[in-house]
Amino acid sequence: MKQVTVVGAGLVGSLWSIYLAQRGYHVEVFERRADPRKTGIAEGRSINLALSDRGWAALEKVGMADAVRQSAIPMYRRVMHAVDGALSFQPYGKENQAIYSVSRGGLNRLLVEAAEAHPQVTVHFGHRCVDADVEQGRATFESADGTRDSNGEALFATDGAFSQVRAKMQRRDRFNYEQEYIDHGYKELHIPPAADGSHQLEREALHIWPRGQHMLIALPNPDGSFTCTLFFPMEGAESFEALQTVEAARAFFAAQFRDALDLMPDFEAQWAANPVASLVIIRCSPWNVGGKTVLFGDASHAIVPFYGQGMNSGFEDCRVFDAVLDDCGDDLDRAFAEFARKRKPDADAIAELAMRNFVEMRDLTAQPEFLLQKKIEARFSALHPGQWMPLYSQVTFSHIPYAQALAAGKRQDALMAQILARPNIAENWESEEVMAEMRRLLEATRA
Numbered sequence: 001m002k003q004v005t006v007v008g009a010g011l012v013g014s015l016w017s018i019y020l021a022q023r024g025y026h027v028e029v030f031e032r033r034a035d036p037r038k039t040g041i042a043e044g045r046s047i048n049l050a051l052s053d054r055g056w057a058a059l060e061k062v063g064m065a066d067a068v069r070q071s072a073i074p075m076y077r078r079v080m081h082a083v084d085g086a087l088s089f090q091p092y093g094k095e096n097q098a099i100y101s102v103s104r105g106g107l108n109r110l111l112v113e114a115a116e117a118h119p120q121v122t123v124h125f126g127h128r129c130v131d132a133d134v135e136q137g138r139a140t141f142e143s144a145d146g147t148r149d150s151n152g153e154a155l156f157a158t159d160g161a162f163s164q165v166r167a168k169m170q171r172r173d174r175f176n177y178e179q180e181y182i183d184h185g186y187k188e189l190h191i192p193p194a195a196d197g198s199h200q201l202e203r204e205a206l207h208i209w210p211r212g213q214h215m216l217i218a219l220p221n222p223d224g225s226f227t228c229t230l231f232f233p234m235e236g237a238e239s240f241e242a243l244q245t246v247e248a249a250r251a252f253f254a255a256q257f258r259d260a261l262d263l264m265p266d267f268e269a270q271w272a273a274n275p276v277a278s279l280v281i282i283r284c285s286p287w288n289v290g291g292k293t294v295l296f297g298d299a300s301h302a303i304v305p306f307y308g309q310g311m312n313s314g315f316e317d318c319r320v321f322d323a324v325l326d327d328c329g330d331d332l333d334r335a336f337a338e339f340a341r342k343r344k345p346d347a348d349a350i351a352e353l354a355m356r357n358f359v360e361m362r363d364l365t366a367q368p369e370f371l372l373q374k375k376i377e378a379r380f381s382a383l384h385p386g387q388w389m390p391l392y393s394q395v396t397f398s399h400i401p402y403a404q405a406l407a408a409g410k411r412q413d414a415l416m417a418q419i420l421a422r423p424n425i426a427e428n429w430e431s432e433e434v435m436a437e438m439r440r441l442l443e444a445t446r447a
C-alpha cells in the first residue's frame with residue numbers, strides 16, 4: 001500500500017492520519033512540538049473549543065466520537081451578559097441541539113494516541129519541517145538527532161496557519177496567497193471552579209458579554225472552570241495597546257464585565273501573565289501540486305474563530321477528502337485536484353461567515369431587533385420544518401456545504417429585512433399574518 005507523509009500532528013493532521021491508516025496507507029507523521037508525554041510538561045491552562053456537527057461527523061467516521069464525547073460539555077444556548085449584569089438567553093438550535101466544549105489539548109492527545117495505536121502510523125515528535133520538495137511530495141525535517149528526509153510518495157500538509165509547506169508552494173508560479181490580520185486580537189483568562197468544584201456560571205451554555213467593538217466569551221471546562229476569551233482591538237483608544245497597566249485593565253473590566261471580573265480572584269496575575277495573540281485569515285490556491293502535495297486544515301484556510309468552525313471545517317476536510325479518495329479509487333493525482341476544486345469555495349464561504357458572525361456576536365446579540373429576528377425565524381422554522389433552516393443551524397447543525405449555506409443566508413437576510421420593517425412587528429411577530437407573509441416572500445424567492 002501507499003506510504004505517505006503528514007506534516008503536523010495538530011488537530012487535523014492527527015485525525016487525518018487515522019483516516020489514512022484506516023484506508024490502509026502507511027503514514028509517517030512529523031510534528032514540530034516535543035511529545036508532551038515524554039517531556040512531562042503539563043498542559044497548563046485549559047483552552048477549549050466548540051465542536052459541532054461537522055466535526056462530530058468526521059470523528060464518527062473513524063470511530064473516535066464516543067471517546068471524545070466522554071469529556072465534551074454540551075452548550076445548549078448563548079447566555080448574554082449585559083453591562084448591568086442582566087442576562088438574556090438564546091437557544092442555539094432546536095431542543096437538544098448543542099455545540100460542545102472540548103479541551104484542545106485533550107482532544108489533540110486523544111487523536112494522536114489513536115493514530116499512534118495504529119500499527120501503520122509512526123509519529124515523530126520534535127521534528128520540524130524546514131524544507132519541502134512539493135513537486136516530489138517530500139519534506140525535510142530537523143530534530144535533535146539531525147536532519148532527515150521523508151520517503152513517502154505524497155505529502156499532506158496540516159502544519160497550520162503558518163505552514164512551512166505552503167511557504168514552499170508560494171514560490172511556485174501562479175500560486176495565489178492572501179494573509180490578513182484583523183484589527184482584533186485576543187487574550188485568554190480563567191474563571192476557577194467554586195469552592196465545591198461546581199461551575200460559577202450556568203454550565204451548559206456559552207456565555208457572551210457583547211459590547212459592540214469588543215466582547216468576552218466563556219466556555220465551560222469539565223473541572224468546573226471556564227476559559228474566557230477577550231476579543232479586543234489591538235490598537236486604538238480602546239485596545240490592548242491602550243490598557244498599559246493591570247490597574248487600567250481591572251478598571252476596564254470593572255466597567256464592562258463586572259460579573260465576570262468578580263469571578264476572577266487572580267485577575268491581575270492572569271492579565272500580566274497571559275499573552276495577547278493576533279487573529280489571521282489565510283486564503284490561497286491552488287491547494288495541491290499534482291498528486292504529490294496537498295494543503296488542508298488551517299494550512300489552506302485559516303479563519304477567525306467567531307463561528308467556532310476552524311477545527312470543524314478542518315475535520316470536515318478529512319471526511320470530504322476520504323469520500324473523494326473513494327470516488328477516485330485512491331488515484332492521488334485525481335483526488336488531490338478534485339478535493340481542492342470541490343472544497344475551496346466552501347473554505348472561502350466559511351471565512352466570510354466567520355467574520356459576519358463576529359459582528360453578530362459582539363454587537364447584534366445585544367440588540368432587541370436581532371433577538372426578535374431570531375425568534376421569528378425559530379417560530380417559522382418550527383411551524384414549517386424543512387422550509388427554513390436558520391443560517392446558524394445550516395453552518396453548525398448540518399452538512400450543507402458552507403458556500404450553499406452562505407448563499408441561503410443572504411437570501412434569508414433580505415427576506416427578514418422586509419418582515420422586520422412591518423408595522424408593530426415587535427408585538428405581532430407570532431401572528432398568523434406575519435407567518436403567512438413569510439411564506440409568501442419565501443415562495444417569491446423560489447419562483
Ligand SMILES: Cc1cc2nc3c(=O)[nH]c(=O)nc-3n(C[C@H](O)[C@H](O)[C@H](O)COP(=O)(O)OP(=O)(O)OC[C@H]3O[C@@H](n4cnc5c(N)ncnc54)[C@H](O)[C@@H]3O)c2cc1C
Nearest residue numbers: 008010011012032050129159160297298305308310311312
Ligand atoms: C482563539 C481561538 C479560538 C478557536 N475556537 C475554535 C472553536 O471554538 N471551534 C473550532 O472549530 N475552531 C476554533 N478555532 C480554530 C482551530 O483552533 C483551528 O482551526 C485548528 O486548530 C486547525 O487545526 P490544524 O490541525 O489545521 O492546525 P493546528 O492546530 O495549528 O496544528 C498544526 C500543527 O502543525 C505543527 N507544525 C507547525 N509547523 C510545523 C513544522 N514546520 N513542522 C512540523 N510541524 C509543524 C504544529 O505544532 C501543530 O501541532 C479557534 C482558534 C483560535 C485562535
